[in-house]
Amino acid sequence: GNSVTQMEGPVTLSEEAFLTINCTYTATGYPSLFWYVQYPGEGLQLLLKATKADDKGSNKGFEATYRKETTSFHLEKGSVQVSDSAVYFCAVGGSNYKLTFGKGTLLTVNP
Amino acid sequence: NAGVMQNPRHLVRRRGQEARLRCSPMKGHSHVYWYRQLPEEGLKFMVYLQKENIIDESGMPKERFSAEFPKEGPSILRIQQVVRGDSAAYFCASSRDSESNQPQHFGDGTRLSIL
Numbered sequence: 422g423n424s425v426t427q428m429e430g431p432v433t434l435s436e437e438a439f440l441t442i443n444c445t446y447t448a449t450g451y452p453s454l455f456w457y458v459q460y461p462g463e464g465l466q467l468l469l470k471a472t473k474a475d476d477k478g479s480n481k482g483f484e485a486t487y488r489k490e491t492t493s494f495h496l497e498k499g500s501v502q503v504s505d506s507a508v509y510f511c512a513v514g515g516s517n518y519k520l521t522f523g524k525g526t527l528l529t530v531n532p
Numbered sequence: 533n534a535g536v537m538q539n540p541r542h543l544v545r546r547r548g549q550e551a552r553l554r555c556s557p558m559k560g561h562s563h564v565y566w567y568r569q570l571p572e573e574g575l576k577f578m579v580y581l582q583k584e585n586i587i588d589e590s591g592m593p594k595e596r597f598s599a600e601f602p603k604e605g606p607s608i609l610r611i612q613q614v615v616r617g618d619s620a621a622y623f624c625a626s627s628r629d630s631e632s633n634q635p636q637h638f639g640d641g642t643r644l645s646i647l
Contacts, residue, residue: 425574455635457638462640463640463641464536464538464623464638464639464640464641465575465623465625465638466638467635467636467637470635510574510575518563518565518580518587518588518627519565519577519580519588519591520565520567520575520577520625520636521577522574522575522576523574524572524573524574525572525573525574
């Protein structure tokens with residue numbers, strides 16, 4: 422089956438710092454890749470997605486590029502804000518409908 | 533709010549009781565998925581339903597757990613004779629179809645606590 426390995430947290434940054442959260446996956450076929458964000462006490466919100474190799478997903482200053490050769494989908498943001506503090510989940514959607522999630526990375530951004 | 537609606541947000545049960553979790557998908561979505569999130573873990577797939585049909589329940593425990601999505605009304609995840617290990621956050625998601633590139637939209641979850 423599919424699997425996702427993402428960088429373990431917690432990650433603590435100062436405001437305006439650069440963020441990278443690593444994510445690698447194993448999957449058969451041609452999966453779609455997703456990053457979801459979960460704010461405290463809330464459900465998951467789709468942050469960005471990429472559906473084929475070399476696609477770049479982007480939203481709210483976050484970016485991730487689908488790298489098939491390295492089976493990676495690392496999340497980046499050039500300048501984080503306090504409001505970005507949340508748990509970030511990398512997920513892979515295979516040829517079926519099941520999403521397979523990583524364990525999540527807690528990001529805390531300090532003013 | 534046209535998003536995925538789950539209720540209750542919090543549910544407390546004693547061991548041996550039944551828990552019923554409800555999920556109304558987004559408008560226009562006929563595919564529903566249930567996931568379970570244990571503390572400090574990612575979400576694990578439990579079951580996938582379309583209206584009146586269970587398509588895949590491979591992630592759901594064989595005993596005590598059941599799910600339905602009737603023609604009218606919300607999807608229900610039912611846990612009978614709850615045990616401490618059932619304490620978790622249960623999330624429902626919906627999508628327009630089941631293609632892998634279609635994002636699943638999640639509700640805010642039901643946090644189940646077993647005393």
